[in-house]
Amino acid sequence: xxxxVTGSLQAGALQTGTLQAGSLGGLLEALPLSYPDAVVVxxxxxxxxxxxxxxxxxxxxxxxxxxxxxxxxTLAGVAVAFLLTGAKVPExxxxxxxxxxxxxxxxxxxxxxxxxxxxxxAIGVVLSVSLTLGIVLLTGISGSGNAxxxxxxxxxxxxxxxxxxxxxxxxxAGAGVAVAVVLVGFRLLRSAxxxxxxxxxxxxxxxxxxxxxxxxxxxxxxxxVRTVGAILMVALLVAPVVAARQLTTRLAxxxxxxxxxxxxxxxxxxxxxxxxxxxxxxxxVLLATALAVLSVVLAPRRGVIARARAGRLREERGHVTR
Amino acid sequence: xxPDDVMIIxxxxxxxxxxxxxxxxxxxxxxxxxxxxxxxxxxxxxxxxFVLSGERASLWTVVGAxxxxxxxxxxxxxxxxxxxxxxxxxLALVFPALFSLGILGISRFASGAHxxxxxxxYGDLTFAPLRTISLFGADVPRSLVITGVATVAVVxxxxxxxxxxxAATFDPAFAELxxxxxxxxxxxxxxxxxxxxxxxxxxxxxxxxxTFFVVPASTARLLTARLGSxxxxxxxxxxVASVAxxxxxxxxxxxIPGTIGLASGVLFALALVLAPRRGVLARWRAxx
Numbered sequence: 001x002x003x004x005v006t007g008s009l010q011a012g013a014l015q016t017g018t019l020q021a022g023s024l025g026g027l028l029e030a031l032p033l034s035y036p037d038a039v040v041v042x043x044x045x046x047x048x049x050x051x052x053x054x055x056x057x058x059x060x061x062x063x064x065x066x067x068x069x070x071x072x073x074t075l076a077g078v079a080v081a082f083l084l085t086g087a088k089v090p091e092x093x094x095x096x097x098x099x100x101x102x103x104x105x106x107x108x109x110x111x112x113x114x115x116x117x118x119x120x121x122a123i124g125v126v127l128s129v130s131l132t133l134g135i136v137l138l139t140g141i142s143g144s145g146n147a148x149x150x151x152x153x154x155x156x157x158x159x160x161x162x163x164x165x166x167x168x169x170x171x172x173a174g175a176g177v178a179v180a181v182v183l184v185g186f187r188l189l190r191s192a193x194x195x196x197x198x199x200x201x202x203x204x205x206x207x208x209x210x211x212x213x214x215x216x217x218x219x220x221x222x223x224x225v226r227t228v229g230a231i232l233m234v235a236l237l238v239a240p241v242v243a244a245r246q247l248t249t250r251l252a253x254x255x256x257x258x259x260x261x262x263x264x265x266x267x268x269x270x271x272x273x274x275x276x277x278x279x280x281x282x283x284x285v286l287l288a289t290a291l292a293v294l295s296v297v298l299a300p301r302r303g304v305i306a307r308a309r310a311g312r313l314r315e316e317r318g319h320v321t322r
Numbered sequence: 323x324x325p326d327d328v329m330i331i332x333x334x335x336x337x338x339x340x341x342x343x344x345x346x347x348x349x350x351x352x353x354x355x356x357x358x359x360x361x362x363x364x365x366x367x368x369x370x371x372f373v374l375s376g377e378r379a380s381l382w383t384v385v386g387a388x389x390x391x392x393x394x395x396x397x398x399x400x401x402x403x404x405x406x407x408x409x410x411x412x413l414a415l416v417f418p419a420l421f422s423l424g425i426l427g428i429s430r431f432a433s434g435a436h437x438x439x440x441x442x443x444y445g446d447l448t449f450a451p452l453r454t455i456s457l458f459g460a461d462v463p464r465s466l467v468i469t470g471v472a473t474v475a476v477v478x479x480x481x482x483x484x485x486x487x488x489a490a491t492f493d494p495a496f497a498e499l500x501x502x503x504x505x506x507x508x509x510x511x512x513x514x515x516x517x518x519x520x521x522x523x524x525x526x527x528x529x530x531x532x533t534f535f536v537v538p539a540s541t542a543r544l545l546t547a548r549l550g551s552x553x554x555x556x557x558x559x560x561x562v563a564s565v566a567x568x569x570x571x572x573x574x575x576x577x578i579p580g581t582i583g584l585a586s587g588v589l590f591a592l593a594l595v596l597a598p599r600r601g602v603l604a605r606w607r608a609x610x
Binding site: 059062063064065067068072111114116117118120121123124125127128129131132133135136139140143157231232234235237238239241242245246278279281282283285286289292296302304 | 349352353354355358362401404406407408410411413414415418419421422423425426429430529530532533535536537540543544574575576577579580581583584586587590594600602
């Protein structure tokens, strides 16, 4: 089972490789959409794919709000990168976002380690301070009258307009890294997620796993922040995982399934938001949340309805309910 | 300082006081992220009332917004109790969805109207002194009245329910056995947080509310060991941050709630390093 999934993941990685090699333009033309729409759909699909693939790192380790704080933290990095370079070069802004998201993550871990604060308080403090810093910087920039600055507020709520092929290439490169790391580290990831105690005893340095998963989360958050926005990014990490989680109990199925759900929501949301001239983030998030809730209610075995029905059957047969 | 500046500081200080008092309980109960979720979730309530009645700040707005805040808490609680979603994931699933609904509502029905996106996200504390209502023949800023009433109500609530709140925070099982209605107290606290988040939303916008709730309270947690003194210190931190943040915002011409939040962050960092006994420095010195 897991070999099959690994194989399909590898095929995905290969496909990513060939796309980067230059057939991206061909793919965009092959889609039955106008060129700008095709760019948006492919771009948001890749972003959703990465978020769905890496979301389990946050959700299964009960670190969903940790991811929220990291995505709020990107804002300050975007603003600082803009202030330093004075121009809106997407790659540099993303680099700034990555650095500040990572700093936020380290700050949270350090606050928890000092032992005086609970993890939720540590997350709350880091989330609010990094977000306020970002907002103060952005407000300062927009008041400075710099002609280049318009559009920086897209990073708050996400925007797909203005997405170009180069953005897709960046996202694909990120997706390639994510898929490669997940494939290589799958066993380690599985044991660290479900049995941290065993992993530590087995001689794996837990900080390596922590650092790697924090880095991957930063990658997902940074890729998503322009499309979905810093405030709503957490939903794109969490909702596909919740949807996929109700349909499978195997991590090897959960990861690709959640990635596919994320990609589908991203593509559909990107298309709808472009057509209806709505901000992309909210549309994508609502689609993903709707899928997650549907899955929680309707899933074949774990779903609320399925379990209620199973409970009633047991009662009718006179079995003792546990 | 002009009278308007003083007014802004007083509004921010009152808001900090009430948020810090409730935030202290949330921090101790392990619910520090709740105000973040609630403050995002109230947006669709505010938009809905606006679409229905055309009013942005009526009593109905408070009711509608509070209802959505409570809906967010109950919704994530239902997801958690259904046993298929962890509690943090449940929260992270519900509030972005509600916030998205609010944003879409604004872009669809209310763009260019009285709730624009900027004021929903950043708040408009800066213009608070300009919007006045007449009260006993004098023109008073509306925000001052609302925030003042909310602060008095919160302090009265906490003083009135001091024993049960204290018990339910530190020892829920004891609170239940001693007939202090721990669960009910928890729900009262949630509704109070939701209502206050709506008030705060009007002044500081959706995304800075959590700063006012959590950062001063966490600072006080590092400095004190008793609940009563913790709440007083938290409120004090809020006032210091309001005065300092306002000063910085005026000299740099940037977002006032933002700099107040940053000032709270600086106070927190100072407490983390310098707190007597529990600070990083004190513990490092004790070790050597």
